[in-house]
Amino acid sequence: MKQHTSRAFAQELExxxxxxxxxxxxxxxxxxxxxxxxxERDPDLAxxxxxxxxAVNKMEVDIDELCVSILARRQPAAEDLRLLISGLKTSxxxxxxxxxxxxxxxxxxxxxxxxxxxPLIDLPRMAxxxxxxLSDALNAYVKGDAELAQExxxxxxxxxxxNEQVFRELITYIMxxxxxxxQALALMMISRYLERIADHATNIxxxxxxQVKGRDIRHMRVGEEHAGKPx
Amino acid sequence: MKQHTSRAFAQELExxxxxxxxxxxxxxxxxxxxxxxxxERDPDLAxxxxxxxxAVNKMEVDIDELCVSILARRQPAAEDLRLLISGLKTSxxxxxxxxxxxxxxxxxxxxxxxxxxxPLIDLPRMAxxxxxxLSDALNAYVKGDAELAQExxxxxxxxxxxNEQVFRELITYIMxxxxxxxQALALMMISRYLERIADHATNIxxxxxxQVKGRDIRHMRVGEEHAGKPx
Numbered sequence: 001m002k003q004h005t006s007r008a009f010a011q012e013l014e015x016x017x018x019x020x021x022x023x024x025x026x027x028x029x030x031x032x033x034x035x036x037x038x039x040e041r042d043p044d045l046a047x048x049x050x051x052x053x054x055a056v057n058k059m060e061v062d063i064d065e066l067c068v069s070i071l072a073r074r075q076p077a078a079e080d081l082r083l084l085i086s087g088l089k090t091s092x093x094x095x096x097x098x099x100x101x102x103x104x105x106x107x108x109x110x111x112x113x114x115x116x117x118x119p120l121i122d123l124p125r126m127a128x129x130x131x132x133x134l135s136d137a138l139n140a141y142v143k144g145d146a147e148l149a150q151e152x153x154x155x156x157x158x159x160x161x162x163n164e165q166v167f168r169e170l171i172t173y174i175m176x177x178x179x180x181x182x183q184a185l186a187l188m189m190i191s192r193y194l195e196r197i198a199d200h201a202t203n204i205x206x207x208x209x210x211q212v213k214g215r216d217i218r219h220m221r222v223g224e225e226h227a228g229k230p231x
Numbered sequence: 232m233k234q235h236t237s238r239a240f241a242q243e244l245e246x247x248x249x250x251x252x253x254x255x256x257x258x259x260x261x262x263x264x265x266x267x268x269x270x271e272r273d274p275d276l277a278x279x280x281x282x283x284x285x286a287v288n289k290m291e292v293d294i295d296e297l298c299v300s301i302l303a304r305r306q307p308a309a310e311d312l313r314l315l316i317s318g319l320k321t322s323x324x325x326x327x328x329x330x331x332x333x334x335x336x337x338x339x340x341x342x343x344x345x346x347x348x349x350p351l352i353d354l355p356r357m358a359x360x361x362x363x364x365l366s367d368a369l370n371a372y373v374k375g376d377a378e379l380a381q382e383x384x385x386x387x388x389x390x391x392x393x394n395e396q397v398f399r400e401l402i403t404y405i406m407x408x409x410x411x412x413x414q415a416l417a418l419m420m421i422s423r424y425l426e427r428i429a430d431h432a433t434n435i436x437x438x439x440x441x442q443v444k445g446r447d448i449r450h451m452r453v454g455e456e457h458a459g460k461p462x
Binding site: 054057058060061064065067068071072075076077078081082085088089092167171174175176178179181182185188216218219 | 285288289291292295296298299302303306307308309312313316319320323398402405406407409410412413416419447449450
């Protein structure tokens with residue numbers, strides 16, 4: 001009987017992992033599609049992306065419900081408990097990324113009403129980097145790979161720097177011609193959304209490290225994680 | 232013995248409530264001080280505010296550790312379990328509000344290097360509204376008052392509208408004189424931070440409703456919360 005319960009429990013945890021991965025995959029696609037809608041100036045794709053966010057919202061609620069139901073019925077300890085905690089926190093980060101892709105599409109729809117301001121180079125690169133961080137954070141989650149997760153955290157700096165570079169460049173456009181302001185502001189906001197997407201991917205990676213090592217490395221600089229207390 | 236355990240358990244839940252309230256109070260003060268630093272052009276206050284954020288970060292980790300430790304040792308069910316889930320989610324929202332007050336202070340320090348662009352009217356109002364929403368969300372949390380929490384969610388719209396108004400007004404400044412762009416952008420970003428603080432206060436209020444009613448009203452429009460499933 002004990003054996004049977006354990007197997008059922010393991011299946012539930014496996015189901016949780018699959019749900020997190022499915023939600024993560026959905027959100028990863030949303031980042032790429034939101035950027036493609038901007039680059040290819042495709043309003044239909046932007047609207048499709050906005051319309052699909054409700055599915056992501058539903059996944060957050062489903063994941064949280066499953067975590068709570070497991071917590072209520074089983075008495076998870078150690079790594080199982082941390083997997084559930086990490087599930088609860090990760091669902092929030094994924095949902096916020098989904099919201100940010102919706103914001104990207106909304107700004108894109110504004111931008112499509114006027115001619116393009118400039119060729120887009122840094123923004124697609126940021127989207128690729130942020131999407132790659134999310135993808136690796138999810139890989140680290142599946143494999144329980146704390147090293148890969150650590151590496152994701154380090155890459156966040158690069159996205160921050162690109163965001164600053166985009167801001168500086170767009171300011172020069174506005175200075176030269178104030179009439180470009182709406183376009184420049186919309187592009188600045190998209191840059192900022194991508195920077196926040198990378199932050200959320202970092203949060204997810206930090207949760208993987210917590211889950212695997214039982215150490216909470218949030219609010220520590222890279223390299224000082226040995227100061228973390230086991231929970 | 233059962234009685235004794237229950238009392239110890241109740242004390243732990245009370246301790247959790249107090250920690251959430253203390254963290255909330257700290258963050259509420261940070262919102263007010265960050266705005267005061269901007270209005271009174273006080274760089275020392277801005278730097279003090281930035282320096283104090285590490286305490287908020289520590290509180291997040293402490294709250295999460297307590298929640299995990301209670302989950303691991305007790306077998307909480309129903310409302311107790313929801314209190315712990317809501318503690319885990321609320322600590323994240325409070326920590327993000329703390330980060331946003333740091334961002335406000337950073338933009339304020341940039342702004343203090345140049346003469347003021349305009350008298351500030353809407354931003355202090357937004358800070359008051361967002362701070363009031365947080366304060367009421369925390370009141371609702373202590374009292375388990377779902378109605379008050381519901382009311383907080385509704386007030387979020389007003390802050391969103393003020394944010395749009397601030398954006399529109401600042402754009403006119405840039406159009407008239409592109410040299411005002413750095414100041415105008417910094418003020419726009421502060422407006423956006425305040426709008427996001429109000430979003431986090433709304434998240435906290437939604438968690439109170441979940442905690443009290445056992446219904447997850449996230450991603451529902453106001454008025455459709457009856458569709459929520461009990462967890």
